[in-house]
Amino acid sequence: MDFNDTPQEAEFRAAARGWLDSNAERLGPDESPTGMAEGQDREDVIKSSQAWQARKADAGWACITWPKEYGGRGASSIQNVIWNQEEGRSQTPPNVFGIGQGMLGPTIMAHGSEAQKSRYLNPMLRGEEIWCQLFSETAAGSDLAGLQTRAVREGDEWVLNGQKIWTTGAQYCRWGMIVTRSDPAAQKHAGITYFIVDMESSGIEIRPIKQINGGKSFNEVFFNDVRVPHANVVGKVNDGWRGAITTLMNERASIGGGGGSNGFRELMRLARETDWNGRPALQDPYVRQRLADFYIRSKGLQYTGYRTLTALSKGATPGPEASIGKLVGAPLSQELAGFACDLQGQAGSLMEDDSSWQSSYLGAPGIRIAGGTDEILRNIVAERVLGLPPEVRLDKGIAFQDIPSARN
Amino acid sequence: MDFNDTPQEAEFRAAARGWLDSNAERLGPDESPTGMAEGQDREDVIKSSQAWQARKADAGWACITWPKEYGGRGASSIQNVIWNQEEGRSQTPPNVFGIGQGMLGPTIMAHGSEAQKSRYLNPMLRGEEIWCQLFSETAAGSDLAGLQTRAVREGDEWVLNGQKIWTTGAQYCRWGMIVTRSDPAAQKHAGITYFIVDMESSGIEIRPIKQINGGKSFNEVFFNDVRVPHANVVGKVNDGWRGAITTLMNERASIGGGGGSNGFRELMRLARETDWNGRPALQDPYVRQRLADFYIRSKGLQYTGYRTLTALSKGATPGPEASIGKLVGAPLSQELAGFACDLQGQAGSLMEDDSSWQSSYLGAPGIRIAGGTDEILRNIVAERVLGLPPEVRLDKGIAFQDIPSARN
């Protein structure tokens, strides 16, 4: 039991670090890479992000887990973690390609036609074209397969009508991948078709969604008679659920191990500096209990991440256990931020700036929902990790159009 | 808003107190009525209990909610509460008739034949015959209607075979009421017959169940070719579920308002007298938080009981809201006793006597299960109080014998 790389891992890390050190600035121990702030000029960010991606691609450091034939280096999961750690210690632009490179590219490799692979994968890898994922709908979130966006075939084209939601970066994406209902008379999972859609098509309207914390990183995307060539079907017609599953599995796999900071250190500082009933809050036994509980859960997650990394290092592939991270971490963030507000007494309701505890408290509920709610994650742990029986399903064995989707 | 009786209630209370004061000793403010302790001579207790019951019956104070025609006085729910309060302030023997008088008697009144009413109700009211309820089975607890004890008709008799569990007082009961499976080919709730059974019949074997705290207040009762006359069917053959529901509703209704002591005062004393890190535990802010939480939940229950009593006083009948009492109170008892153990430090694992915190901690899990588990109570609150949709049922619309009852 130790925290060192294996010799092979150390060698890989040295190579990665070597290239990074000659191409980017190393961050100091307390620095973080630049994020994409609200209001920052988006075009500039994208340009610098694309420039960095091209540089990596030229040197063979882009999409390292992709097979060599598509421009990657066939790296293992643990090598990917090491690369991400090292890149995270360098001053690099925010990455806006994750959804394409991490989730959609692998889907195209698995289910796409040869023509699709040769047209789309390389520009995706080089960051020349940015991709978005058009999955959730207002009435199809946790129950994604309940999606209702319609696709109707007309000759060599398909006509799409409907509405997607929670689409990251729709405004600056060149391509999207969309799951649609192509046969409402088939059973729920059997009438879904998966398309590549040109985001510049006419009939697409993109509206930003304002979140409760004022942020606008997501969009609604409306499809109004949008025409898509038949050649853009990924996999087979009415068999799109299989491809969607591949995308979702890759989403899960892209959750890294480790568990970053959730503000515990800052909370300790707050407790040290805040007067509570005549002494520093950190001296109050009740405050201590709460803080200790946060620390223990947060470290428990971090060390669970170490166990996952160890398994990856031994050749395992990421499994549903990764769900624990979000299931524990998201409510923890909310409790921790809420407690920090409480610790400030009446001043805890002052909304100071975007990096305040109040801001975290407003942002936290979103983390408990996005990318799988607490409840869906508990189902995943219960069914896929523990092997408990699935939910009783009332939506199986009947045509999609006959499944109740609203009262009466 | 006040805590006084209405004039009518005050009048009733005065009458009750008047009779009690001339027939029993009034308890001091810190005294409790004698309970039935483990190991006490049971026969003596029963005899004194029967003597007291007969005295009440002679004076018209037995089963006061029963209609006058059966020997009661047709008292209202609030009058019953007042009577119980006043009787509780007198030195009286433990009551061993509750199951019969509170649950089974009303069932016989509602569903029994005239012959049954005239034979059984009066001796029940006078305490001359004690009754038990034979409902739960090892594999039919929360799902009571899954019961498997068989009843097969042979001419004018029925033959019972099976096993009941959690029967209180089976050893000293003269009669029992038992729900049985009379038609396994019918749907689950449609093949159940309800009987009055003579507990002195041959073929009945009673074995005490040892609980985890060492207590033995419950029994298993085995039925081995026990013969019951057809005249003892309560209600109609195969329609016993209706009667069982009546019994269960009366069980719920018999839960009194108010919420007794759960040891908070004793916990305060313990915290005052225990050293915790160099000062009395009661001075420790963390201990205070825990204590306050216990107090607030416990008082919240007590005041919820006051609200229920007020509704009764205005003529309402007890509803499923009463489930809150046990749902909150049972886990509270467990937490409170567990915390009291913890507060004693290492000495918290010493098992001192039957009234210790350790003993409460061992007894508490039973309270969370008996008479409806936490989970069943949450279902009741969700469905009957809040009107949420029922569980998806896989055991409807098919013959009982075809319902899966074990893996494969």
Add this chain to the structure above:
Amino acid sequence: MNFDFSEEQKLLQKTARDYLSENAPLGLCRKILEGDEPYSRELWQAAGEMGWLGAAIPEKYGGAGFGHLELALLAEEVGRALAPIPFSSSVYLATEALLVAGTDEQRERYLPGLASGELIGTFAIAERRGRPTAASVQTTFKDRELVGVKLPVPDGDVAGIAIVNARDDSGISLVVAELDARGVERESLASIDPSRSLARLSFQGARAELLGAPGKGQELADSILDRAAVLMAFEQVGAATRAFELTKDFMMERYAFGRPIASFQALKHRLADLYVKIELARSNSYYGAWALSSESAELPVAACGARASASDAFELASQEMIQLHGGVGYTWEYDCHLFYRRAKLLGLALGNASEWRDKLIERLDHPSAV
């Protein structure tokens, strides 16, 4: 045993609910939250006209003279509506302070305006982050002049008077200060719930006068906070109940996997637990209302129980509301965040739930102090 409100009291409550559902839908709260107005002047004026603001003020001071039980029910309705008005500051705090400690002259001077709504009052005691003690009060009162900074002061930007605790020769005293006078500077501060405003009040030699006996400021403040705590508990229970109802309704309408999400057992149990938590808070609040209205010696203990349980219930209800709505619950467009913000604001306004729990045990331990 009559642990319930009277028919007349319930009728008053129903009238208030009907009025608010007509005139103060959640859109009104949203309008204040998104706009520049600090509170809804129309609603405030109407509340004054209907006698709500003076519900506990005797008629001789221009009030409606109802009493505290009636006021508690009105507070519940204000909570249900998330009404964007300085009700708690002016009614539970400033008005109660004057009722508890004011001279007849002071009452005559201020109560009629507070009752009509022409005057808004507030209670300014916080000075810095954390849980204050008597020893931590820095504001001074000397030669009838206040010097110091109070923040955050709820509704301090719109109030005409503030009850302030300050250090003087005799210890801590309460004083009343007129905020439009010389020597007072106000600054609006951003609030986690912009439908309710917060401010910084700087007193630079502002004139003020004693409220109650000198040196009794801590005891008086505690007593005023106890009264406000009960009323605030009703406001919180009202808001929690509304959050619960909206969530339940949404879950009955929203389908997933072919059935209403309210039919999933894990979610049913969550709703059951939330319901129970709110009901216990309601019962504790009832007890607080009884103690307040009957001037019972149990008020200090009852206030702690009501306040702590109502704060916890509303906070949980607001969190569950977003979570059980799922993605749409996290959008600005849905109303969930109005509840989430308000829960945090109210939960901190008079000291957080853990402070009240701590006080509870302190008071139970020293019944003489009650």
Add this chain to the structure above:
Amino acid sequence: MNFDFSEEQKLLQKTARDYLSENAPLGLCRKILEGDEPYSRELWQAAGEMGWLGAAIPEKYGGAGFGHLELALLAEEVGRALAPIPFSSSVYLATEALLVAGTDEQRERYLPGLASGELIGTFAIAERRGRPTAASVQTTFKDRELVGVKLPVPDGDVAGIAIVNARDDSGISLVVAELDARGVERESLASIDPSRSLARLSFQGARAELLGAPGKGQELADSILDRAAVLMAFEQVGAATRAFELTKDFMMERYAFGRPIASFQALKHRLADLYVKIELARSNSYYGAWALSSESAELPVAACGARASASDAFELASQEMIQLHGGVGYTWEYDCHLFYRRAKLLGLALGNASEWRDKLIERLDHPSAV
């Protein structure tokens, strides 16, 4: 990154598990619980022969010389089996105390017996109810004689030696006392978990000798408790995991309403939450094992995290075990209560979870004290 045990270590663990499932089914725990024997002598002897008791004792003192990582895995198995033996007292506490503070002569005198099992050791520090401090120690050590009462002392009825903290001229010191000597009286006390015994030890001028430097008793005790905390955490995680597995299996087999109760969503979510809690405790315990085995300066912090989370996880697992078994879980006949009792006993043995959480923040706040 290799945050896992080695294949050799896992093999040792598997051997232990196989041995225990053959020779120490839950019936063995029940036999001790119901009978008069204080512990299973057969199992104890076997544990000595297999090298478990001396896993962390160097070979030159008669130990197996494996190390603390191996010992941690053995502790997990002892926990899984609810083994009715004085393992924690003798191995985690007395043995570790001698390894940390013993002179070479003391080690030679005691460690071979502790390794073989011929000698049982314990750690006697509690004197009364509550959370002790250095100032509350009443037992005295003067002229090489101990005077005072320790209770409860785990396995004090069967131990041959006890490490005792006592007050002497230099403050608090640790001493080692032989319990069969003159001046020692023992009395067995009823335990909430009769499969593990508790005793009162009265020292009436019993001979004892210093263990470690005089006046360093508090620091030494803290250090020994940290080491024991990590090992105990593994024992607790092992027991919690077994409770979880048995409960899950039961719920898969037990049908209600025509389906396994493990298919009801509310219960599935409860199991998921319990699983997660146990896994986090396991991860914290791994970190503790790393810190212990590598003599890291992080041990004092890591021990707190491991101990607190493992105590909470086992306690919850034992409570959920009964609840999710329903009625039969509350019968003496089923094994649930064996876990419920053991969880309380172990949870209190080295100080309860809240004490360790408190220590954790104290230590994080003063890294110099680490």
